[in-house]
Amino acid sequence: MNITVFLTYLFVMAFTTYLVRALPFTLFRKKITSKRIKAFFDLIPYTVLSAMTFPAILYATGSLPTACAGLAVALVLSFFEKSLLTVAVGACVATLAATGVMMLIQMK
């Protein structure tokens, strides 16, 4: 890709992304006193992450059974409140193991 074209895209992309984060963070400083509005903003991170995970995780590996293995292990490990890294690595390892099993089944 042409360097000037790339840098133009990059600038527009990065600057927009930055403003989306920085404008509310610098301008919106008041502590929210309304219980309802406060509850809304307390819930948003969890609903955003939930919506981003489902159904996207089912298609993350290109194979439903292996994705389900990763999902199941992630759910169990998080239920027991394991660390972020343990859950992420556990999910990857489970997916890899399931991929191995699938390969064995297909070979037979």
Added chain:
Amino acid sequence: MAPESDVKIQDTSVPAAKNGGTFHEGLKDGLAIGLGYLSVSFSFGILAVSSGLSWWQAVLVSLTNITSAGQVAGVGIMSASGGLIEMMISQIVINLRYSLMAISLSQKTDRSMNTVKRALLAYGLTDEIFGVAVSKDHEVGSKYFFGLTVLPVTGWVTGTLLGAILGGIFPEFLTNALAVGIYGMFISIVIPKAKHSRMVMACSLIACTISCLLFYVPWLKSHISSGFAVIIAAVIAALVGVFCFPHDDEGEKEVAA
């Protein structure tokens, strides 16, 4: 102003820093995110190079954006020679959740977060960093937040570099398995909270359901982009929580902070 901030100017800064968390604590909390990002951005590096970017371009995109979904969309627009307005709108829509998170995090920051620090630290606000910061039982200070962003940013950029250079060497089944890691991280943020709060549990399930509806109902899928789908699902689910649940259980945390 930078040198002053390290030395204690007046005694109020000491309890404030302790209350808002230390740089070291942030660094420690960021380690897991950084390692997770290393594997996730590896996939992005592979994708960027296969979309026609060179390795240093892929690294620059990661260094200046620090956002998985936005970058994937942005690189797609670059490789399709899309318009700059399209680029701008896609980034606003996909990353709009950061605005919501920024406002939400604003409710938890301590007095050390002045305008300049906010403007600088806003660069590192991601889903996982936000998730960890809001789940702390203390206020979020600038030193803590800075520490929290260091390793994830390093991991994100390093992973992109490795993926861009080594990606072709790795077999596909391995890169596919690594892609689950990012969702594992999302789950590890939501589940422990949902376990202790029925409201979070209910709202998360509603968000998942709406998100699935927007994905599986053909008419909805063809009319609503995936970036918008996340926003719609998240906002509706949170509104249900606000209007259908009493807010006593959320109150106790606020008293402590």
